[in-house]
Amino acid sequence: MNAAQYQEHPLVKTKIIATVGPASCSREMLQKLIIAGVDLFRLNFAHGKHEWLAEIVTNIHELSEEMARPIGILGDLSGPKIRLGVLPGDEINCRQDMKFRFIQGIETDNSQELTCTYESLISDLRVGDPVLLADGMVAMRVTEKSEDNEYVECVVEREGVIRSKQGVNLPGVQLSTPCLTEKDLEDLAWAVQHGLDYIGLSFVRSADDIKQLYDEIEKLNPIEAPHVVAKIEKIEAVSDIEQILKLTDAVMVARGDLGVEVDIERVPIIQKRIIHLCNQYRVPVITATQMLDSMQFNTFPTRAEASDVANAVLDGSDAVMLSGETAVGVSPLAAVEMMSRIVREAARILSSNLHSEETTSNRRLYAREVTEAVTLGAGMTAEKLDADLMVTCTHEGKTAMALSKQRRTVPTVALTDRPATARRMTLYWGVTSLLTDVVDKSPQKILKYIVNYGKKHGFLSSGSQIVLISGTDWSSLGHDMLLVHEVK
Numbered sequence: 001m002n003a004a005q006y007q008e009h010p011l012v013k014t015k016i017i018a019t020v021g022p023a024s025c026s027r028e029m030l031q032k033l034i035i036a037g038v039d040l041f042r043l044n045f046a047h048g049k050h051e052w053l054a055e056i057v058t059n060i061h062e063l064s065e066e067m068a069r070p071i072g073i074l075g076d077l078s079g080p081k082i083r084l085g086v087l088p089g090d091e092i093n094c095r096q097d098m099k100f101r102f103i104q105g106i107e108t109d110n111s112q113e114l115t116c117t118y119e120s121l122i123s124d125l126r127v128g129d130p131v132l133l134a135d136g137m138v139a140m141r142v143t144e145k146s147e148d149n150e151y152v153e154c155v156v157e158r159e160g161v162i163r164s165k166q167g168v169n170l171p172g173v174q175l176s177t178p179c180l181t182e183k184d185l186e187d188l189a190w191a192v193q194h195g196l197d198y199i200g201l202s203f204v205r206s207a208d209d210i211k212q213l214y215d216e217i218e219k220l221n222p223i224e225a226p227h228v229v230a231k232i233e234k235i236e237a238v239s240d241i242e243q244i245l246k247l248t249d250a251v252m253v254a255r256g257d258l259g260v261e262v263d264i265e266r267v268p269i270i271q272k273r274i275i276h277l278c279n280q281y282r283v284p285v286i287t288a289t290q291m292l293d294s295m296q297f298n299t300f301p302t303r304a305e306a307s308d309v310a311n312a313v314l315d316g317s318d319a320v321m322l323s324g325e326t327a328v329g330v331s332p333l334a335a336v337e338m339m340s341r342i343v344r345e346a347a348r349i350l351s352s353n354l355h356s357e358e359t360t361s362n363r364r365l366y367a368r369e370v371t372e373a374v375t376l377g378a379g380m381t382a383e384k385l386d387a388d389l390m391v392t393c394t395h396e397g398k399t400a401m402a403l404s405k406q407r408r409t410v411p412t413v414a415l416t417d418r419p420a421t422a423r424r425m426t427l428y429w430g431v432t433s434l435l436t437d438v439v440d441k442s443p444q445k446i447l448k449y450i451v452n453y454g455k456k457h458g459f460l461s462s463g464s465q466i467v468l469i470s471g472t473d474w475s476s477l478g479h480d481m482l483l484v485h486e487v488k
Helices: 027-036 050-066 182-193 207-219 235-239 241-245 255-261 264-281 303-315 332-347 369-385 398-404 419-427 443-457
Strands: 015-019 040-044 072-076 091-094 099-103 130-133 138-145 151-158 160-163 198-201 227-232 250-254 285-288 319-322 389-393 412-416 431-435 465-470 481-486
Touching (some): 015 332, 027 050, 040 050, 050 182, 072 419, 182 207, 207 227, 227 235, 235 241, 250 264, 264 285, 303 319, 303 332, 369 398, 369 465, 369 481, 389 398, 389 443, 398 412, 398 431, 443 481
Parallel strands (some): 015 040, 015 319, 040 072, 072 198, 198 227, 250 285, 285 319, 389 465, 412 431
Antiparallel strands (some): 138 151, 465 481
């Protein structure tokens, strides 16, 4: 199918994010994934050079325009990931109670010595601190530290095999490394230059890390500043979550490293708590990592994985994310199609009472008071009438966010004249964004546009009811009008 011939524009609720990698980077595959249900694409700056990523961004933007469908792009900063150095023979079998020493450098010939990419590791560690390797499969604990910071000695508490350049996790250890590395700053500048919509901040430890990223974005003086996604994958971030929610634009529950940083049995409860708080604070939340992990190697998931995705939707996630499944998996298209079927089925039983009473802590994400009141009335009216659609116009996306966080059963279409806003709203639960110049027109012209569009794409017909949120010129307080229209 030619992108220009694409017609369908489904009204989806929970959004799908797909990570782009070698298996999914071609223009043809990107188009297939959009048709299958991808709303945003994730670029992982830990993999791929800027030249390769630039071509992907160009293709996504071009496809978005040709298909008349806003598609967001999330740039995921690598962060201060700590990795093992080169091991003798590239792997070591760590037996229970064996002792190893971490020394300075990145390579050693001694099988009882380990090195890593983080220069301050030895100085940051203390006796009694845990050291987790191989995604937490191997656990050690510091038993001795030299006075001159030349080494720390560790004993194996959970045995297993470690390999060169695997990740190192230090749960609860106060690291001296900054949240943003030099590579992150280079990637951030590139992301702003290429108009990415969201920036994922890895290994967030506190709200101060969010402030630092905002400061760095401001220094770049962007025409449209990207929104920030705080990745929750460290226990320190879990402890400071409410302060983080007061500042960030969105949150990702990054269960990979989080599952290493905390006891694995706590991850499901922490995930549910974060999603619940995000719903309270009106912060879009993404659930990520290993959602359909077996589909990296198979074209069908396990029953447990399908349940995991559905439960993330039912808990209140705005979006669910695919990582290795679409980046390097055997069939990225099958993974997205399966994810789409699961989230649509789960969305059918979602209740509009899912959300809890909101706090007012993150005021940046709120519209004006009149608009907030009118959108609340619009949501109640739409459900009372069993309407087919809610429609609003928005410049910054705040009115759409107000409708999204009500979690109504009636879908929302948000019209905007700003391309950046249209792409950002692809993360908002229950909101289908459309880029159009009718935003500042009369309610009659707005309704004519949406009725024609809805009939063309099959979600409106004669007798359909639309609840329109719009503005009059009677006041300057925001959207101050609610109108119910029946399609002729």
